Amino acid sequence: MGRRNTTRGRRPQRRKSVTHVHRESGRSGAFRCAGCGLQVPVDAPGTAHRNHCPHCLTSLHVDGRVPGDRRAGCRGRMAALSLATRPDGEWLLVHRCVRCGELSANRVAGDDNARALVRLAVRPLADGSVPRRALLRL
Amino acid sequence: MSTTEPEPAPDVSAFTCVRCGLTVSALDPDGGPRDHCPSCLSSRHVVDRTDEGASRCGGRMAPISVAVPRGGAWLLIHRCTLCDEMSGSAVATDDNHLVLMRIAVRPLADPPFPLDLFGEV
Numbered sequence A: 001m002g003r004r005n006t007t008r009g010r011r012p013q014r015r016k017s018v019t020h021v022h023r024e025s026g027r028s029g030a031f032r033c034a035g036c037g038l039q040v041p042v043d044a045p046g047t048a049h050r051n052h053c054p055h056c057l058t059s060l061h062v063d064g065r066v067p068g069d070r071r072a073g074c075r076g077r078m079a080a081l082s083l084a085t086r087p088d089g090e091w092l093l094v095h096r097c098v099r100c101g102e103l104s105a106n107r108v109a110g111d112d113n114a115r116a117l118v119r120l121a122v123r124p125l126a127d128g129s130v131p132r133r134a135l136l137r138l
Numbered sequence B: 001m002s003t004t005e006p007e008p009a010p011d012v013s014a015f016t017c018v019r020c021g022l023t024v025s026a027l028d029p030d031g032g033p034r035d036h037c038p039s040c041l042s043s044r045h046v047v048d049r050t051d052e053g054a055s056r057c058g059g060r061m062a063p064i065s066v067a068v069p070r071g072g073a074w075l076l077i078h079r080c081t082l083c084d085e086m087s088g089s090a091v092a093t094d095d096n097h098l099v100l101m102r103i104a105v106r107p108l109a110d111p112p113f114p115l116d117l118f119g120e121v
Helices: A114-121 A129-136 B097-109 B115-119
Strands: A029-034 A039-041 A077-085 A091-097 A103-107 B014-016 B023-025 B060-067 B075-078 B084-092
Touching: A077 A114, A091 A114, A091 B060, A091 B097, A103 B084, A103 B115, A114 B060, A114 B115, B060 B097
Parallel strands: none
Antiparallel strands: A029 A039, A077 A091, A077 B060, A091 A103, B014 B023, B060 B075, B075 B084
């Protein structure tokens, strides 16, 4: 999904040592979704760091400060909270841990459920009162 | 002995926005503590969420997204431009609505797949 390959003014990404292959994914290279129970293969089109279920977009709180460090002892379910956009136009999925409230961001994968993504994207505008008030005050 | 307690003095402290330089009061119009600039919505990384305490980072936190948790009130998501730590804060009534709306509609303005397909589903 890298469409506008603009690197101008962008901070380089941090190094990530994702340990899917040895830890929770086991030998089969798949993990079970904490939200819907889907068996999800680790390989995903468009990203090398799949951390959420492509069907319900739920993730698991296993990483601490750096993605892939597996430092968090929480193991809570992370529900998809909102969408953010990078300066180059890529969508980022923002998760919040339902147990401890920690936030994290991950790039969307090519096979993520488009309907669930769009539902998240229109959520700020879906409830009419707040955006209408906001537009009236402009 | 009088029964009326004296009113506590209002908090008049202020801070300067790290991005636009605006001097803003530390309290929002509703009396709650303010943690981001109402004009450009930028914040500063002073609270460490992972280790629960003060953060030594001090970087600028840019607003990246608007979330709607249950209840309907908007929540502004910040991300530190230095260390990538994220935080969420409630939207104040005097926040810049133009900037808020721009962040809210930003994903829809540049979707990774054609949105007109959803008319057929």
